[in-house]
Amino acid sequence: MQILNLDTYSIFVGDIWKNLQQFLSEKNYSHTFILVDENTMECCLPIFFEKIKNTNSEIIIIPPGEINKTLDTCQHIWSELMRMNADRKSLLINLGGGVIGDMGGFCASTYKRGIDFIQIPTTLLSQVDSSIGGKLGIDFDNVKNSIGVFQNPQAVFIDPIFFDTLPIEEIRSGMAEMLKHGLIQNAAHWEELLKIENLEEVDWEKYIPTSLKVKQHIVEEDPFEKNIRKALNFGHTIGHAVETLFLETETPLRHGEAIAIGMMCEAFLSFKKAGLPENEFQLIFDFFQKKYPQVHLPKEDFPTLINWMRKDKKNENDAINFTMLKGIGEMLINQTCEEKEIIETLEFYNNHTKI
Ligand SMILES: NC(=O)c1ccc[n+]([C@@H]2O[C@H](COP(=O)([O-])OP(=O)(O)OC[C@H]3O[C@@H](n4cnc5c(N)ncnc54)[C@H](O)[C@@H]3O)[C@@H](O)[C@H]2O)c1
Ligand SMILES: [Zn+2]
Structure with a gap:
């Protein structure tokens, strides 16, 4: 396990699960939501649940791919957060590739003027690139990443274990x-x-x-x-x-x-x-x-x-x-x-x- 300490948050690389468990216990969030797409629900969520016990998390599922990195999908995410009574002490866990990370982070940063989120990137691209740097957003009017914000997560947890199912x-x-x-x-x-x-x-x-x-x-x-x-x-x-x-x-x-x-x-x-x-x-x-x-x-x-x-x-x-x-x-x-x-x-x- 390696830890990179950035100005306001840390990135954990390797066998992340003890640190993640500790993060969740210490922060004591009122609600925990996990955002997945249909693929990461199938391939990555079971690993998450096997490693992390007692999270009491609610799952928000979206269809996969860049084509769904849109305002419509954000509306769905925000509606789900509303429906499940997410308050400002809630946490959103983005479990997926760059699409989940960018869009989930954007939704978290704007929901009720911002709730905490963490990134658990599951593709190589998102692990080495999109999960750090604070750029969040969605595509709009066919222009990539044209609506968004700069905002850092509370932490990033990177484990190559997810590559077993990645093409x-x-x-x-x-x-x-x-x-x-x-x-x-x-x-x-x-x-x-x-x-x-x-x-x-x-x-x-x-x-x-x-x-x-x-x-x-x-x-x-x-x-x-x-x-x-x-x-x-x-x-x-x-x-x-x-x-x-x-x-x-x-x-x-x-x-x-x-x-x-x-x-x-x-x-x-x-x-x-x-x-x-x-x-x-x-x-x-x-x-x-x-x-x-x-x-x-x-x-x-x-x-x-x-x-x-x-x-x-x-x-x-x-x-x-x-x-x-x-x-x-x-x-x-x-x-x-x-x-x-x-x-x-x-x-x-x-x-x-x-x-
Ligand atoms: N914010 C930034 O600084 C930044 C930088 C680079 C790229 N990006 C963004 O990242 C996005 C691309 O990221 P990506 O390549 O991760 O795309 P992605 O999130 O669409 O993931 C690629 C595909 O792999 C699937 N998948 C993810 N993890 C899996 C796993 N472990 N096993 C099996 N399938 C899995 C996904 O469901 C999807 O179908 C683009 O939207 C791009 O704009 C952002
Ligand atoms: Zn790039």
């Missing part, structure tokens, strides 16, 4: 964010992750704290994303646009899969513009190409892709904002590109990836 594609997707953490700030972490051969046999407890620390340090320095937090956006300017392009198709990409493609493209931009050495660029590009699903980006969609990049929340003054790499483990924020450079990048990607 390997979800693991791979989450690992893209860990690789990103290595690329932007910890070359040793990147190298360690490159050595992993079989995703089904990883001792995750060994890698998760290192990855979390990268995010923790960045977020603590800049909680409201005014400057350095943009570092976490590496791979995301192009990655988000690619994710959106494939969202409505028959072959949507998982977030981490889209970000992997984004990192390939943005590593190319970094090589062209930010001094990333060619051999390091090649290593990054070849790794993601080999380990992650690849797509063809149709030329006629380039303007749409660039349009989405322009709409990214992290932009200022109309310029398209990128985080680039100066080297593996060293990033530069607030880099901008001309449209023709982005087109050249997308063409490079298409011409050099094997599908």
